[in-house]
Amino acid sequence: MTIIKRTAAIIAAAVMAAAPIAESTPFAQFAASAGSIAAAEDSTDILLDCSSRYGYEFLKGRPNGEGMQKLYDMIWDESVRLWNAKNENVPLGKNLCETGLRISLSDLDIPQSAAEDTVRIFRNDNPIFFWISGNAYFEDGKYIYTVERDDGQAVDRVYVQDSIEKYVKKTYNDAWAPYQTIKSRAKSIRDTILEKTDDLGHGSSDYRDYGVYGAVIDHRACSEGFARTYQLMLNYADIDNCYFLGNYEGHDQSVNTVRLDDGNMYYVDVELDAPEQLHVHSSGSKFFAKGTHEFLETHRIYAPSSNEDPNHFQAYVPSIPADNYPDNILRRFYRGDANMDEKLNVTDITLIAAHVKGKKQLSNHCQIPADVNKDGKINVTDIALVAAHVKGLKKIDQGDYYSYR
Secondary structure, X not given: OOHHHHHHHHHHHHHHHHOOOOOOEEOOOOOOOOOOOOOXXXXXXHHHHOOOOHHHHHHOOOOOHHHHHHHHHHHHHHHHHHHHOOOOXXXXXXXXXXXXXXXXXXXXXOOHHHHHHHHHHHHHHOOOOOOEOOOOEEEOOEEEEXXXXXXXXXXXHHHHHHHHHHHHHHHHHHHOOOOOXXXXXXXXXXXXXXXXXXEOOOOOOOHHHHOHHHHHHHXXXXXXXXXXXXXXXXXXXXXXXXXXXXXXXXXXXXXXEXXXXXXXXXXXXXXXXXXXXXXXXXXXXXXXXXXXHHHOOOEEEOOOOOOOOHHHOOOOOOOOOOOOOOOOOOEEEOOOOOOOXXXXXXXXXXXXXXXXXXXXXXXXXXXXXXOOOOOOOOOHHHHHXXXXXXXXOOOOOOOOOEEEO
């Protein structure tokens, strides 16, 4: 048996030996519950990696929730199809480009207003689908999937898609540094976006500046463009977050909420911390990781209420502490926790095995806990140690876990 085959056999044996164990070993007093359904971690599917389902779950509790979720799913399927249709030109209809997807609202048993709300929620969950028109379009009682006029041609649309994928991966790599807390990683991503993007404030009439298109292609954005690009990147980085529209000093202002190391969500306003805004305040992090007490002194977040402009319809803001994020939170690397979810289970064995076999490399920060015996290498020994821990044969000593601020 060759060394490679022997290694593969040992890896397979370790995984198979651990497979019957369904339970996981928690390390923390709390497990970070998702304020949004996190992007599929390292799925290799850019659409899954950059998506959220927070709004989708919110629709479940609406009066027409079942039909709205069905419409959402249909819009998702059509968006994925169009993303992958590299040669499809979307023909121009009366005002916008139309793919041909027409969904009867009577079949879904929802009124047009509910369908309009669904489209807004979908756009708030999925900033990567830059071409979806901001306003829903209907004809003869049917929702029509529409694309912005400038994005109908395949060659133009695919160019932007490819540019987004490159931007996401490069920005993630530029922002990454070892031994980061979630807070420092989220701040690094924010800072990287700000370095690459000019702030237009409220002075743009180009719809592209209100989404990821402007930041990626033209390196410029208004408040909404900053927030949607930040959402895109946080989704890719598997950091729970949400996008919301609100008001600041009489203008619409888009913000994010981000779940940090203590398990709580906090407010972030990316655009107001841009260098162009420093004449307003002296700190480059005045609006980062803020609780309700300070943030809502200057901002108001729109609620999904009949008293609001229908264009402001969005999901409810998750629970946010009154105080700002504390500066003394420690985040831990637990030995063997390859996906850093604060549990040791079969998933970690599988991830380390895939890394050792060269099938799928762990990210740099995940390689640190994967080196269970801290010998500077990730190999079959580390797999065996995690497998023994999961099966209860020999616990991994976590007394010297890695800590970092």
